[in-house]
Amino acid sequence: MKKILLLCALLFTIISCDAILPVKKEVKILVFSKTTGFRHNSIETGKEAIQKLGLANQFKVDTTENANVFTDANLKKYAAVVFLSTTGDVLNNMQQAAFERYIKKGGGFVGVHAATDTEYDWPWYGKLAGAYFTSHPVVQEAKFIIKDTKHPSTQFFTDSIWMHKDELYNFKDINPDIKVLITIDEQSYKGGKNGSFHPFSWYHAYDGGRAFYTSMGHTKECWAEDKFLQHLLGGINYAVGRK
Secondary structure: OHHHHHHHHHHHHHHHHHHHOOOOOOOEEEEEOOEOOOOOOOHHHHHHHHHHHHHHOOOEEEEEOOHHHOOHHHHOOOOEEEEEOOEEOOOOHHHHHHHHHHHHOOOEEEEEHHHHOEOOOOHHHHHHHOOEEEEOOOOEEEEEEEOOOOOOOOOOOOOOEEEEEEOOOEEEOOOOOOEEEEEEEHHHOOOOOOOOOOEEEEEEEEOOEEEEEEOOOOOOHHHHOHHHHHHHHHHHHHHHOOO
16 A cells, blocks of 8 residues: 555655646747848758758748748747848848847847848848948958957867858948957958958847858858858757757
């Protein structure tokens, strides 16, 4: 009888513990790639690469080019929203307001490449993304300088110099509050217009949320490059709030 009572007590304890253990929330991100201006032919490759990153790193990935998903009810499903080479005016006023509320409630933003060639008439977005695109020279290799190796997107680098081939954006309206991760040496290529301080990847806390941006990702070849994918994965982890 005592054994039966002991087993019952043990079973009750196990059930009780299971009942109060926190349920691990599924991490899900939204990849948004609507374009109303130039469309990069690497977008589909980028979507596939991010989906593979999700499978390998325990987060789910939804993809869309439908701006109607930018509602309060739908956005709250996602730990972060990735603007993958979006261009032009991609959200209407109501959708913009929903996205602003999403960020203010602690949501994450990841901007990739042409995300800075987006929503020039929405200053809030420009500050979130961190800058606006102005121009670029031809695709070429350049010297990238790793400025911060403590961030998840750069901590894997063992050298301060990274030679990388990409489309090298020039920027305007750079938000002074961004935390710069990688700069580009304009002496190492032709066509740079930002001078001695030319940020290329950065992050910052913004209006209640977290934002990460990298200007890399123009070519299809980028999306098969291990260092770029590690860099982007670290940015996603930061945006969703992963340590």
